[in-house]
Amino acid sequence: MKKKLLKMKDLSRTTGVSSGTIRYYVQEGILPRPIKTHRNMAYYDETYVERIRMIKELQKERYLPLNIIKMLMDSQDFSLSGEQKQLFKEIEKPLFEDEKLLSSAGKPLTREELAAHAGLAAKDIQGLESIGLIQADADGRFDPESIFLVEVTAELRKTGLTEELDFQVENLQIHLDLIEFLARKEIELFSKKVASKGLPPGRVFSIAQDSVNILNKLITVLHRRMIRKILKELS
Numbered sequence: 001m002k003k004k005l006l007k008m009k010d011l012s013r014t015t016g017v018s019s020g021t022i023r024y025y026v027q028e029g030i031l032p033r034p035i036k037t038h039r040n041m042a043y044y045d046e047t048y049v050e051r052i053r054m055i056k057e058l059q060k061e062r063y064l065p066l067n068i069i070k071m072l073m074d075s076q077d078f079s080l081s082g083e084q085k086q087l088f089k090e091i092e093k094p095l096f097e098d099e100k101l102l103s104s105a106g107k108p109l110t111r112e113e114l115a116a117h118a119g120l121a122a123k124d125i126q127g128l129e130s131i132g133l134i135q136a137d138a139d140g141r142f143d144p145e146s147i148f149l150v151e152v153t154a155e156l157r158k159t160g161l162t163e164e165l166d167f168q169v170e171n172l173q174i175h176l177d178l179i180e181f182l183a184r185k186e187i188e189l190f191s192k193k194v195a196s197k198g199l200p201p202g203r204v205f206s207i208a209q210d211s212v213n214i215l216n217k218l219i220t221v222l223h224r225r226m227i228r229k230i231l232k233e234l235s
Contacts, residue, residue, distance in 0.1 A: 005035070005043040015052040022052065030055065030070045064177065072181045108141035117147070120154040127169040128153060133176055186215070 012019045025031040031051055034042035051073065058064045058072065115122050128134045134146035142150070153169055161167040194207055 004046050006046070006048070007041075007043065011044045011048055011052075014049055015056075017052055017056065022048075025052070025055065028066065028070065030066060030073065058177070061173075064174065068178070068181070071185075072177065106144075108137070108139075108143055109147055110141055111136070114142050114147060114150055118150045118154040120150055120157065124153060124157070124169045125150060128172070131170055131173045131176060133169075133172060182219075 006014065008019050008022065012022060015022075022031070026033055031048060034044045034048075036042045054073070055066075055069055058069045059066075064072070109117055111122065111125060114120075115125055125134070128150065129136070134142060134149050136142055136146075153172070156167075190208065190211070195204060199207075
């Protein structure tokens with residue numbers, strides 16, 4: 001089935017974004033180039049509508065700059081081959097099985113149990129669910145990883161980042177977005193440099209496990225360094 005093609009004026013009317021802004025997105029590579037049938041005539045398929053709406057959402061609701069939005073959208077286009085997907089399935093479980101040790105709870109908890117355990121308001125737990133930071137299973141229980149994330153959020157509240165200071169747990173959305181982008185890029189790089197080389201799963205797992213642990217250390221230091229750098233620039 002052919003995708004519906006839109007002229008610029010139709011795309012602008014549908015998305016509520018000016019033609020000049022759309023052309024700028026294309027020029028900057030945030031949107032792909034349209035189908036040109038003439039020097040002054042171009043057509044945009046229906047995927048442009050969803051892409052533009054996503055750009056608006058990331059700008060207005062998550063306050064992300066266009067360069068980060070471009071990187072996020074580029075990462076969405078990355079896909080794995082069938083063999084790579086199978087390989088990652090084989091190493092995924094042993095790679096992250098130690099995540100169950102993250103929380104002190106020791107077992108999955110219901111929302112009520114989670115609120116009592118972490119000392120976090122039910123409203124905050126709902127906020128974390130709304131942005132996808134935590135997720136309950138089919139029985140309405142949260143796994144140790146989600147429990148740990150709630151525990152950390154409770155620690156943030158205790159530091160003084162409260163609603164009185166207009167800090168909402170939904171503000172953590174930007175961290176989720178950027179970590180997702182980083183993870184996608186890491187998997188893309190890993191699949192090109194390691195997973196596509198025909199190594200046995202055991203060797204791929206070993207490299208992945210060691211790399212994840214080392215990169216976590218790197219990210220912690222770089223995060224602190226970048227905050228110091230920006231504070232110096234602003235002072």
